[in-house]
Amino acid sequence: MIPLEEKKIIVGLDIGTTKVSTLIGEILIDNTINIIGIGTCQSRGIYNGIINDLESVIKCVKQSIHAAEVMSQTNVNSIFLSISTKDINCQNEIGIIPINKRAITKLDIDNIIHTAKSVPISNEHHILHVIPQEYAIDQQIGIKNPIGLSGIRMTANVHLITCHSTIKKNIIKSIKNCGIQINQIVFSGLASSIAVLTQEEKELGVCLIDIGGGTLDITIYIDGILRHSQVIPYAGNSITNDIAYAFSTSYTNAEKIKIKYGNINSYTSSDIEYIEVMNKSGIYNQKFKIHTLTEIIEPRCSELLYLVNNEIVQIQNSLKKSGKNYQLLAGIVLTGGSAKIKSLTVCAEKIFNKKVRIGLPNIINGIIDQIHEPDYSTVLGLLYYGRKKYHKNKQRNIIEKQNFCKKWLKKINSWVKKII
Template sequence: MDEPIVVGIDIGTTKVCTLVARVEGEQNLRILGVGIEPSQGIRKGAVVDLGAASTAIARSIEKAQRTSGLEITSALVSLAGSHVASVNSRGVVGISGGIIDQEDIARALESAQAIAIPHNRQIIHVIQRGFVVDGQDGIRNPLGMHGYRLEVEAHIITAAESTVENIRQCVEAAGVQVSHFVLNPLASGEVVLTETERQMGVVVCDIGGGTTDLAIYIDGDVWHTMVLALGGNHITSDIAHGLRLPLPQAEEVKKQYGHAIESEVSEDEILTLRTFGQEHPVQVSRRELAHIIEARVEEIFLFVLEEIKRSGYDGLLPAGMVLTGGTSLLPGIRTLASSVLGLPVRVAKPENLVGLTDQLQSPAYSTSVGLLHWALLLSEAAPTPRKHTPFRGGGINTETLKNFLRRLLP
């Protein structure tokens, strides 16, 4: 059992998924334990019922422990919700020895964090976007270079402290310590993006039940992140209101018969449904269902387009969008997204998985699997991380450090 064990807990609006994996060889993960439980007490990424959320998380963890035969003591936990915000910042330090070492890079990143943050918010990620040494920009890794002045451009992601602490409390109630929080689209990006897409310019769009999570990657780094409080549950709610159905039945109808483009559905297709106030089942056109879905999906992508334009990077995304999350399984959604955004779009899911992977090969589990990849990066770069302290990088393999710098966590 020398090989390290990594654990990720994806706490979503619709499900809680706990994964346990063993690291084998060079960056290979074998899934040992899976615990999937319907989510309770979570709405739009935030805890609304502490007891219900704690119970759902505890059940998910218990299932993963049972299937893996291992006790879970700490884990990486996903984070989403409209309370998440991001800002780009710049830090500058002088180089005393003339050669840049890891301590100088850490000081530059700390300098970038010296921004005015409201007392009720906390920093979740500090991700470097690039370095400038003595006025020369475009430097990816300055370690070992000669210079006297080091600047870093950093992308800083913050979240509401109360929301983060509520999630931490729910996880710790199950006897598990939170080693780090990871923003949903950054976790998803680890498993759905190719290196070429990261370099060219791409936006990851993870549409879950309660939120739509965005991350823009350019030149291999994260340049912008955003969480919208819209998701698949809004589509379900529209179906429930439009066709007068209970929410559980509306969700089933969406999964079985839903389509994101009305014009692609035949007028002859009829569904038989039992609606409110009707003694006998009534017949509903599938095209009417698609009409309801298309309106909401189009609205979601119009908000996404607005956010991409607001970031200022809309002209820097030749690789287009990679769509993932449970709602991306909706037929026709890729075509509609491409039409609204004017970008190439592909739907992606976790691939090359080993072990207990039957349920996980779906876009709905991109964040869950991505958390394990983050845990892998952290375990490689900091074998003995200090709890709640920024990553310093003491005694780290240089090659590992180069790979890890772009995904720096506080």
């Protein structure tokens, strides 16, 4: 196998309630990502983003990573890891610094971001992301990049995403026990939005709803700015549990039925009138009308979407009161495994009264057939996030080398002048 150091390799790992997914991507010379390895494993030992069986999680992670390593012929030693749990919070904060009429520099940006994030956060929470939203210089507001501008005082609005430190520690422990280092832990909703949303949608105003197995992630962008992020611990597994209960079958069988036959529109034409259902002993001894499955899925999906709609309305009202744009002109984007339920967009459009589309991850090169699905949005987004981080670190190293050379040239010039 080829060591990762010899290639520009990035690895994403998504530990979900339903499955564990690993993607290995190579950054090509044209900056595109070539998918060279995929590994998946049925998830065990984690529920709603919380580990309840460390050993099982470690086994799943190892199995998923190994499958991706074999396919890509590389050894994985570090990954970008997604996280989604009800213990993730978000808050918008403000930082202020004086600039005394001089031109703003990168150091000023770093200082004001540091000021903005130095605020009290929920007990035992740790900051995952500090995302700049916009800047203001004196009376000029809505500035995206203030470097080079001048004024008396600069203000920065930032979006903080935090996670309970215990949850984070347990996730880190599970990965390190696999002999893998973590480059960064990334909020799943943020990763999915990178993979699925276009810049135009973010500018117009859009809400991404990532419906996973155990959690649902909401990210709202308006004017190109991340205005709100949230996790709801209520998602696809609630639908699966309803199916398992109604059909007296196992959770695993219910999940398969949901994926294969799931539909929330009873008027959709289908060649199948009845479905055979396996009992908990593994014997096919039950037959149900396909319409019965629809009657189970539709109310739960509607309940879930109404819950999200209430959250969106609250955020919009808050933005409206503060005088900010609150319109979602690009509508709603659904992604995640449960977004594959048939006719979900029809139901969502009625509830949100907006246009709705299913968000598929944007893929450039490589093994794309298997992962061009909503349930791979998060893990592919981790690769895009990793690519950005890679170039940022590369640029920082170049600047550090340049500064080092300048420092030594200055010393040499000073030494030569003393001799002369």
